[in-house]
Amino acid sequence: MPTTAFLTDSTLCIGCKACEVACKEWNQVPSDGFAWSGLSYDNTTGLGHSTWRHVKFVEMTTAFGVGGNSGDQVSWGFSSDVCKHCEVAGCLEACPTGSIVRTEFGGVFVQPDVCNGCGYCVVGCPFGVIDRRPDDGRAFKCTFCYDRQRAGMQPACAAACPTESILFGEIDDLRKRAGDRVAELHARGLDDAAVYDPRETSVGGTHALFIIRGDARAYNLPPNPEVPTVYLRDAWTAAAATAAMLIAGTLAAFAGGRRRLEGRSHEA
Amino acid sequence: MRPDAVPHASGETGYYGLPLLKKPVWTWEVPLYFFVGGAAGAASIIAATAEWTDADVTLVRDAEWIAAAGGAVSAALLTADLGRPERFLNMLRVFKPQSAMSVGSWTLTAFSSTSSASAFAAAMDRRLGGSAPVRLVHDVAAPAAALLGTVMSTYTGVLVGATAIPVWNRNVRLLPAHFGASGLASAVAILEWLGHEDAALQRLGIAAAAIETATGAIIELRGRDTTEAMAPLREGVSGALTRTGGILSGPVPLICRALGERHRSFRRVAGLSALAGALITRLAWIAAGRASAADPAVSLALPAVERQPSNADTCRS
Numbered sequence: 001m002p003t004t005a006f007l008t009d010s011t012l013c014i015g016c017k018a019c020e021v022a023c024k025e026w027n028q029v030p031s032d033g034f035a036w037s038g039l040s041y042d043n044t045t046g047l048g049h050s051t052w053r054h055v056k057f058v059e060m061t062t063a064f065g066v067g068g069n070s071g072d073q074v075s076w077g078f079s080s081d082v083c084k085h086c087e088v089a090g091c092l093e094a095c096p097t098g099s100i101v102r103t104e105f106g107g108v109f110v111q112p113d114v115c116n117g118c119g120y121c122v123v124g125c126p127f128g129v130i131d132r133r134p135d136d137g138r139a140f141k142c143t144f145c146y147d148r149q150r151a152g153m154q155p156a157c158a159a160a161c162p163t164e165s166i167l168f169g170e171i172d173d174l175r176k177r178a179g180d181r182v183a184e185l186h187a188r189g190l191d192d193a194a195v196y197d198p199r200e201t202s203v204g205g206t207h208a209l210f211i212i213r214g215d216a217r218a219y220n221l222p223p224n225p226e227v228p229t230v231y232l233r234d235a236w237t238a239a240a241a242t243a244a245m246l247i248a249g250t251l252a253a254f255a256g257g258r259r260r261l262e263g264r265s266h267e268a
Numbered sequence: 269m270r271p272d273a274v275p276h277a278s279g280e281t282g283y284y285g286l287p288l289l290k291k292p293v294w295t296w297e298v299p300l301y302f303f304v305g306g307a308a309g310a311a312s313i314i315a316a317t318a319e320w321t322d323a324d325v326t327l328v329r330d331a332e333w334i335a336a337a338g339g340a341v342s343a344a345l346l347t348a349d350l351g352r353p354e355r356f357l358n359m360l361r362v363f364k365p366q367s368a369m370s371v372g373s374w375t376l377t378a379f380s381s382t383s384s385a386s387a388f389a390a391a392m393d394r395r396l397g398g399s400a401p402v403r404l405v406h407d408v409a410a411p412a413a414a415l416l417g418t419v420m421s422t423y424t425g426v427l428v429g430a431t432a433i434p435v436w437n438r439n440v441r442l443l444p445a446h447f448g449a450s451g452l453a454s455a456v457a458i459l460e461w462l463g464h465e466d467a468a469l470q471r472l473g474i475a476a477a478a479i480e481t482a483t484g485a486i487i488e489l490r491g492r493d494t495t496e497a498m499a500p501l502r503e504g505v506s507g508a509l510t511r512t513g514g515i516l517s518g519p520v521p522l523i524c525r526a527l528g529e530r531h532r533s534f535r536r537v538a539g540l541s542a543l544a545g546a547l548i549t550r551l552a553w554i555a556a557g558r559a560s561a562a563d564p565a566v567s568l569a570l571p572a573v574e575r576q577p578s579n580a581d582t583c584r585s
Binding site for chain 2: 038039040042045046048056058059060061074090093094095096097098099114115116117118119120122123124125126127128129130131132133136137138139214215217218219220222223224226228229231232234235236237238239241242243245246247249250251252253254255256
């Protein structure tokens with residue numbers, strides 16, 4: 001089976017939200033309500049249990065001349081966000097039931113018939129993607145259209161994208177295409193274009209690559225995501241030291257006073 | 269750049285200051301479970317140690333029942349917190365050392381089994397006036413429960429520490445000792461309120477209060493140079509809870525126990541204070557985790573100075 005990925009190119013995105021709609025329809029994801037955020041055209045505001053594709057409307061003031069910007073204008077970038085399907089996935093590591101698995105395509109999949117809603121994956125995700133649906137009790141996120149991939153189809157969002165901003169394919173091929181695309185953008189003067197693919201961090205790279213412009217943080221993409229298992233060594237060392245202290249301390253407290261207390265009576 | 273009339277996205281403010289991380293979904297059951305499980309684990313250590321050093325038999329008996337009851341209540345609380353409580357047994361489908369939730373679920377299952385086996389076997393042994401097979405069950409279960417009790421009292425620190433939540437993972441080395449010490453203080457307090465006045469309990473109470481005082485001091489001092497990550501422990505509702513819990517589980521019982529050498533009633537006050545402190549502290553850590561997740565400053569590595577007020581309130585429910 002090929003290892004697949006998304007390449008989401010924000011320089012091609014027109015903010016139509018067809019990916020959000022296609023995802024909702026194919027996966028039968030419930031409504032996430034109507035709320036006016038006041039933040040550009042983004043009233044969805046983030047990925048969640050009922051939003052698996054999310055179009056960000058990134059209004060930035062950019063430096064004069066960068067990519068043809070006149071310094072007094074707002075740069076309006078669009079970018080369709082999705083579960084990163086990490087190479088080392090915090091949610092998958094945290095899941096105590098084995099509900100969250102890695103598929104043969106390399107994606108991270110939550111088996112809804114196994115999840116018991118413990119909520120530990122929610123605090124395990126460094127990208128704030130997975131969440132527990134309150135009225136259902138289980139955790140949900142992007143399935144990478146596992147069912148469609150099994151049937152040899154591309155994910156619904158990629159199929160619906162009218163500008164090929166969302167590309168789906170073999171991961172090594174997409175990594176190469178991302179590099180080529182950024183080089184092309186640089187040649188055209190968009191010298192702030194870059195690929196977001198945190199391979200140097202403990203996450204070890206993702207199966208959802210992004211081409212963005214400017215600072216990744218403006219897109220709510222963390223520069224240094226960490227998979228929480230990196231904290232385990234320190235945590236269990238501290239726990240083991242505490243456990244030893246509890247036993248030694250209790251032994252000392254009882255053994256130390258044993259002679260003095262012998263024969264002493266107690267209230268019932 | 270001109271002043272912003274409307275919110276903008278940038279490398280300084282992130283994506284309109286919206287949170288990057290999801291808030292912990294845990295409600296009151298989980299901090300209460302941390303509290304009950306911590307006390308039960310420590311009680312099983314006290315029971316095994318007291319028995320091994322030939323301490324008062326009623327102290328051993330009561331400590332064993334505290335551990336057994338605490339184990340049962342812990343299992344109920346952890347199950348109640350699940351989004352699908354009827355699927356608790358799915359926790360036992362697999363064992364994953366890299367998941368503290370998996371290790372904890374197995375530990376809780378083994379602990380509640382061994383601690384209740386130990387307590388019931390001891391009771392049957394007394395009722396039967398001595399029975400070798402029953403005694404064997406007790407003699408195997410009691411030390412097993414004590415060893416598992418050390419995990420029960422400390423693993424919850426690993427559970428919250430090894431997560432993506434900044435205020436939790438920045439304190440990953442502190443949390444196991446913090447939870448272990450307050451669990452021990454809680455078990456001591458319950459035993460004292462049941463009428464036990466063994467001097468060993470007083471010593472354990474002093475040690476636990478001293479560790480908790482040190483923990484509180486470390487939280488206050490570390491907050492000065494790593495303000496962004498530690499802010500939830502110092503500001504807002506979670507900050508107030510952290511400080512209240514810290515004072516009640518550290519300095520107050522320490523002073524009361526020092527006075528308790530002469531006046532017994534002060535030991536009771538110290539115990540009550542430590543119990544309240546242990547519970548409030550655990551509620552505080554969960555509240556701090558929620559506040560920490562709502563603030564993108566640390567998770568997104570935003571520069572501290574130019575940070576705008578968070579737009580977390582405008583986020584959809």
